[in-house]
Amino acid sequence: MNLIGFLLRESWVTVAIAAFTGSISGACSAFLIASINNALSSNNTSTNQLLWGFVGLAIVTLVSSLISGFLLVSLSQEAVYKLRLHLSGLILSCPLRHLEELGANRILATLTEDIQAISTAVFTIPFLCIDIAIIFGCLVYLGSLSWVVLLITLVFLAVAIGSVQFLLSKAERLLKLARDEQDRLFKHFRAITDGIKELKLNVRRREAFLTEELQVTAASSRDYRVTSLRILAIASSFGDLLFFILLGLLVFGLPQLTTINTSVLSGYVLTLTFIMRPIQSILQILPGLSQASVALQKIDTLGLSLASRSENIPNQPDPQPFFKSVELIQISHTYRREQEESNFTLGPINLTFHPGELVFIVGGNGSGKSTLAKIIAGLYIPESGEISLNGEKITDNNRESYRQLFATVFSDFYLFERILGININNLDTQAQEYLRQLQLEHKVQIKDGVLSTTDLSQGQRKRLALLTAYLEDRLIYLFDEWASDQDPFFREIFYKQLLPELQSKGKTILVISHDDRYFHLADKTIKLDYGKLA
Numbered sequence: 029m030n031l032i033g034f035l036l037r038e039s040w041v042t043v044a045i046a047a048f049t050g051s052i053s054g055a056c057s058a059f060l061i062a063s064i065n066n067a068l069s070s071n072n073t074s075t076n077q078l079l080w081g082f083v084g085l086a087i088v089t090l091v092s093s094l095i096s097g098f099l100l101v102s103l104s105q106e107a108v109y110k111l112r113l114h115l116s117g118l119i120l121s122c123p124l125r126h127l128e129e130l131g132a133n134r135i136l137a138t139l140t141e142d143i144q145a146i147s148t149a150v151f152t153i154p155f156l157c158i159d160i161a162i163i164f165g166c167l168v169y170l171g172s173l174s175w176v177v178l179l180i181t182l183v184f185l186a187v188a189i190g191s192v193q194f195l196l197s198k199a200e201r202l203l204k205l206a207r208d209e210q211d212r213l214f215k216h217f218r219a220i221t222d223g224i225k226e227l228k229l230n231v232r233r234r235e236a237f238l239t240e241e242l243q244v245t246a247a248s249s250r251d252y253r254v255t256s257l258r259i260l261a262i263a264s265s266f267g268d269l270l271f272f273i274l275l276g277l278l279v280f281g282l283p284q285l286t287t288i289n290t291s292v293l294s295g296y297v298l299t300l301t302f303i304m305r306p307i308q309s310i311l312q313i314l315p316g317l318s319q320a321s322v323a324l325q326k327i328d329t330l331g332l333s334l335a336s337r338s339e340n341i342p343n344q345p346d347p348q349p350f351f352k353s354v355e356l357i358q359i360s361h362t363y364r365r366e367q368e369e370s371n372f373t374l375g376p377i378n379l380t381f382h383p384g385e386l387v388f389i390v391g392g393n394g395s396g397k398s399t400l401a402k403i404i405a406g407l408y409i410p411e412s413g414e415i416s417l418n419g420e421k422i423t424d425n426n427r428e429s430y431r432q433l434f435a436t437v438f439s440d441f442y443l444f445e446r447i448l449g450i451n452i453n454n455l456d457t458q459a460q461e462y463l464r465q466l467q468l469e470h471k472v473q474i475k476d477g478v479l480s481t482t483d484l485s486q487g488q489r490k491r492l493a494l495l496t497a498y499l500e501d502r503l504i505y506l507f508d509e510w511a512s513d514q515d516p517f518f519r520e521i522f523y524k525q526l527l528p529e530l531q532s533k534g535k536t537i538l539v540i541s542h543d544d545r546y547f548h549l550a551d552k553t554i555k556l557d558y559g560k561l562a
């Protein structure tokens with residue numbers, strides 16, 4: 029089972045120690061049964077001796093199963109912890125375009141659902157190991173009582189395992205389908221939170237969304253799960269049934285075939301009844317293990333798909349590379365979408381930027397301005413052509429370092445509540461000063477780098493994003509329609525005061541804008557028309 033492989037990869041030494049202590053626990057359990065059976069058929073003189081043996085065995089069983097359990101609990105939780113960090117690291121090192129193609133729903137579903145399924149399942153693994161050890165110990169004891177009975181039991185166990193395995197593979201197939209529905213379900217959940225206003229305002233849209241989208245996906249996920257869990261329930265009951273048949277055969281059938289000592293017979297029955305509990309507990313654990321195995325496959329697919337595209341990120345890239353010129357040479361980028369006949373292509377484009385320039389990037393909706401901005405900032409890797417910094421080609425090896433040139437506010441910016449990654453002594457004082465410049469000092473305070481609130485109007489939030497960009501103090505600033513949410517008064521401040529101030533500090537500023545009133549302020553204007561330089 030790949031879940032065990034997952035733990036072995038974490039630390040096979042711990043697994044080996046846990047398996048060893050677990051088998052001691054299992055062997056002791058078998059000896060406990062043997063001593064109970066002996067006590068039942070012994071005379072009074074040896075009972076005292078048996079009692080002490082029993083107490084000793086009980087203590088060893090308890091201690092060894094505790095050691096095995098503790099080791100496996102720590103190991104499994106450590107493995108889940110590392111898996112979370114590993115996946116998050118992979119996502120962060122994956123090129124933006126590939127993440128966009130995968131879709132946020134798939135990534136979120138894996139980070140929450142799949143990791144949770146694995147986390148729940150690995151919790152049961154210690155108990156599973158101890159149960160297996162007990163079953164094994166009891167089988168050895170059975171063998172010592174009678175090899176014929178052991179053989180019959182093994183045949184029954186083989187039939188039970190075979191049929192349970194067959195049903196399990198069927199259930200797992202259905203669980204996989206249910207898991208695929210889960211990706212779609214996450215998309216709907218995002219629609220609920222992101223589109224709440226649109227859904228509240230139009231009752232027909234809401235009804236249609238609920239009945240035709242969410243309900244359909246949730247129902248098919250439910251149906252796949254119900255069928256698979258029913259199959260697992262059948263597997264579990266079938267296992268129980270085989271066990272009762274086995275017990276019946278031994279108690280009623282065996283004495284008919286051969287003369288059998290009552291104490292030996294009670295030994296079989298006692299052992300088999302004792303085995304029943306671990307077998308049932310294993311059968312109960314199986315559904316969770318199947319779900320975890322599906323989750324691991326999902327993570328593997330996603331992990332591989334992320335890892336295959338992972339960028340080469342140096343440990344400590346140059347915080348601020350030297351900048352004399354950035355050149356785009358014959359750059360092009362295409363968005364490929366399967367259902368569409370004509371894909372959008374940006375380029376080929378040739379451009380050069382120098383320190384201290386104020387450049388406006390203009391053009392109609394969908395002309396490729398944001399795409400070009402992402403290429404310039406090193407977020408999209410150009411399909412053809414190259415970017416060079418001071419004459420040196422940007423490759424996978426230096427792209428991370430190149431990106432450190434830029435401070436950006438994209439139109440879909442994200443605002444962190446804490447100002448992260450800026451290590452200056454007077455951070456609060458500087459931030460307070462920028463808050464004053466951006467006329468936010470009455471709305472937001474800053475203490476120890478934490479903003480008192482980010483629950484503001486869109487225009488105010490954009491000003492806070494600008495504040496973060498200021499604090500980053502990079503050489504190139506890139507604003508994607510920053511002013512579109514500002515009132516005319518502050519728009520004027522942005523174009524006529526803030527941009528010239530930045531420029532006077534030697535910064536290069538790239539401004540995507542539809543504000544043609546201010547185009548004349550630019551040193552250079554780049555106009556795009558359906559992906560081509562106009």
Ligand SMILES: Nc1ncnc2c1ncn2[C@@H]1O[C@H](COP(=O)(O)OP(=O)(O)OP(=O)(O)O)[C@@H](O)[C@H]1O
Nearest residue numbers: 128363365372391392393394395396397398399400
């Ligand atoms: N993530 C994406 N996946 C597929 N196609 C995309 C994606 N982002 C943009 N496009 C397509 O690329 C084209 C250019 O988009 P882009 O966002 O660069 O235009 P824009 O000039 O910034 O537009 P606007 O002024 O409306 O912001 C559009 O036709 C759009 O449909």
